Amino acid sequence: MDDFKRFFSTFLLALGTYLILTFAAGVSIVEGTPLWGYEQLVLAFSVALIVASVTSHILCRKDDFRMLNPVRWGIMLVYLIPLFIEMVKANFDVAYRVITGNIRPGIVRIKPGLEKDLSITLLANSITLTPGTLTVDVDEDKKELYIHWIKVRKNPTETISGRFTKWIRRFAE
Amino acid sequence: MIVLTILYILLAVSIIFNGLGIIGLHRFPDVYTRLHAATKCTTFGTIFMTFTIMVYGGAMYYWYPAQEQYLNMVIHTFVALIAILVTNPTGAHALARAAHRVGVHPEKAVLDHLADKEEKE
Amino acid sequence: MIDFSYPLLLAVGIFFIYILISAIRIFLGPTAPDRAVALDTINTMVVASMVGLGAATWETLFIDIAIVYAVLSYITTLFIANYLEGVGSK
Structure with a gap:
């Protein structure tokens, strides 16, 4: 079968x-x-x-x-809308940083709490396309992501991946 | 006429953001920040280029429904959009990982968890 | 009926200038990953120009080639990254 x-x-x-x-x-x-x-x-x-x-x-x-289920593909299409809004923000953010040169970079570790390979890949790609963050490495055993953050602040896991995790969990977990 | 205005706006956005990516490529200090500019801005600019073509072809197909090559072009451009959207961030991810393995560390970094982890191993 | 081919050709010309400017980074780039980043940017620009040229001349073949170019340049980037990792770990 x-x-x-x-x-x-x-x-x-x-x-x-x-x-x-x-x-x-x-x-x-x-x-x-x-x-x-x-x-x-x-x-x-x-x-x-x-x-x-x-x-x-x-x-x-x-x-x-599980991805043979068409409902998951539908939710994935809807997910493109918040992703696009984040991309618009990301580009104005990069424009601001290019012009002012205001950066305070660092590599932080986040634990998004996703298990499957596909959902971690989607989360990494979404993080790369959103403001000020770039996925550098992934720890496949502990399911952790290492993110290059252009302006380091407190509480990385929630700030970086919080808004995507709940979307991605709906269709890819 | 409205369609023409939309097309000019989309094309201008595409050119501006692609140019921003190129400026960032030269202005940022190290490879990770350059990847930020190069990936985000050029992906966004190229997506808007494909949007321009899709609106252009869609409008032409709306006015001349007999000319099927317009619809064909819109669909092929959509496939190109998906290819760009999937491949570009993944390539950036591979390059960033390779840069860190080679030993290029971020300049002026305030913290680096990945280097800490590599030291432990 | 609108003719949008001249603005598209102008945009392709501007993208060509962008490609030349990013090629400067390939020569300047202090480290090997910097050069790879510049090459990746050039590949994306080439895809954008191909799509623009395809629409300016109404040749769908150009857009097919743009799709194939996008996928192949992605594989090239992956190979360069893989090669760099191998060099660095020795």
Whole structure:
């Protein structure tokens, strides 16, 4: 069963990528709509089958299929909105630091309390894109992150990761 | 005309923030602060460049629904946006870790937990 | 009908100047990671210029190449970082 699930998720990923990249490429089943032609669909299915049968051992190596749930993907899309707001703040912050040169850097350790690899990766990427923080290293045993902070203040765990942890825990834990 | 104004604003934001990243690359003192400027600002600027193309192509497709290459371009640009958004912070993370392993320590640092941990080992 | 190709070409020209300015950091950079950071910045700029050129000339192929370039430059960055870690740990 796990073998089939792994095969199926790789197949879905390959098929989705192919169909997205060939959307509105010219020929269509229904005249006048930007869908795919018959040849495209047949080719998409056969290529996805070949890719899935050859590389299905690479994806989902830990036999954890919670991301097959579409609700999690929906929450992930909603999560992009607060992330974007933080990115806007981050850029004005960097602009301020570039102009004034007001920095007091240091590398701090935070313990976000997340367990899974995917959620820690997402948290590290979000931290890198938000104001004044940059992920430097990760301790995979203790689940701790080392963050380069451009203006060191008190209480790093709450200040840096508090607002993301509760979002990421909803869809990636 | 409104569409044209939006396009100019988006393009200006893109150029300004990319330029800010380049200025930060030269003005900050050490490699970590340079990574701050380079990663955040250029990712943001490039995202706004893709937004410009998506609005442009979307408007053209709205006016000429028969021309499917506009819609095709919007979707491909969206895939490029996702590629940038995923790969850029991860690359910065790898570079920062490599810099710390090589032995470049942050200048004027007030505290460095990672160096403490490495000393213990 | 709007023609936005000239502002896009102008933006691509400005990005080209940015690439030249960050190339100065590759020559100046005191340490190897500094040069790698500058190279990473140049890669992002190249992706932005390719997307802009693709829209200015309505060639979707340019944007496909931009996607592939983004992924390949990411792998390049990872390899450079991996190599630096190997050099440093000896």
